[in-house]
Amino acid sequence: MKRSDGRLSLHGLDPGSRDPGYWARFYRVVMARAGPELARRRGEATVEMADVVASWSRALVPMALLAAALAGLLLMGKRTPGPSPWEVVASPTALEEALLQGVSHGPAPWMAVGVAELDELAYLNGTRR
Amino acid sequence: MIERSDGELVAEARRGSTEAFGALVKRYMRPGYLVALSVTGSAEDAEDVAQEAFVVALERLEDCRDPDRFGGWFLTIVRNRARNYLRRERLRRGEEMDPETSKKGTDPEGALEGWEIRRLLLAAMEGLSVVRREILLLHDLEGWKHREIGERLGLPDGTVRSHLHFARKYVRERLEKILKSGPKGEEP
Numbered sequence: 001m002k003r004s005d006g007r008l009s010l011h012g013l014d015p016g017s018r019d020p021g022y023w024a025r026f027y028r029v030v031m032a033r034a035g036p037e038l039a040r041r042r043g044e045a046t047v048e049m050a051d052v053v054a055s056w057s058r059a060l061v062p063m064a065l066l067a068a069a070l071a072g073l074l075l076m077g078k079r080t081p082g083p084s085p086w087e088v089v090a091s092p093t094a095l096e097e098a099l100l101q102g103v104s105h106g107p108a109p110w111m112a113v114g115v116a117e118l119d120e121l122a123y124l125n126g127t128r129r
Numbered sequence: 130m131i132e133r134s135d136g137e138l139v140a141e142a143r144r145g146s147t148e149a150f151g152a153l154v155k156r157y158m159r160p161g162y163l164v165a166l167s168v169t170g171s172a173e174d175a176e177d178v179a180q181e182a183f184v185v186a187l188e189r190l191e192d193c194r195d196p197d198r199f200g201g202w203f204l205t206i207v208r209n210r211a212r213n214y215l216r217r218e219r220l221r222r223g224e225e226m227d228p229e230t231s232k233k234g235t236d237p238e239g240a241l242e243g244w245e246i247r248r249l250l251l252a253a254m255e256g257l258s259v260v261r262r263e264i265l266l267l268h269d270l271e272g273w274k275h276r277e278i279g280e281r282l283g284l285p286d287g288t289v290r291s292h293l294h295f296a297r298k299y300v301r302e303r304l305e306k307i308l309k310s311g312p313k314g315e316e317p
Contacts, residue, residue: 012247013250034150038142041145042144
């Protein structure tokens, strides 16, 4: 029972030493018993992925619907006689139209400032003369 | 092929990978069995306990706080379940555990037969503390190094060496006694 390196020969306690198929059977029994738990875990992992997608869709779909509804309302409610000063500034075609037809909402603030500055310039020019 | 760490296998097993859990079973089925054998002293009980411990470990895999140390965690489950198993058995029988080894006399003539050798070795280890039995089996039968045993049982290297030394000495002396007379004696 004693080996040269001091180890005891305990192979008699290894069931595999008497029965070569022992550990393969042991493995199969454990894996068979673990099968339902492994399947449950795989299912849970799939559900977790689906949950992520579902949670995104739960947040995104209502927001998209709300945005679409708001855009629709804005488009429907836009029945003003002419473009606002800001729209005039933003769009070259609107600017052209505004020049032809006049701005419905009064001058934009920067335009007002511009006029005042022009007046000051005219005043200065007048005083120099 | 690079051997995957316990941590990697545990992470995959948590997601239900049969292959990863199978690798853990292959890695720890023999040590698990030997630890169970150290506690129960019975091959049949050790088999049941070790197999059950794997299923329990899988169910509680989230409790394994350091997956890289799965081995130590798993062997603790085996040890605890083996102790509970013994307690249940004692309560069920209403008597002190009387291992098969001490029930039957040892026949030195038939000691070469596998079953007899097993009986003889178990009898020789009887009276040895569980930790010494574990260390002896994990080192001399499973081939783990002192460091590996220390890491998995949570013991310093020196303690492992010391336990191993005493365990071998005890088993040798017991074997000699048993072969001369019969199974008697206590751990010094």
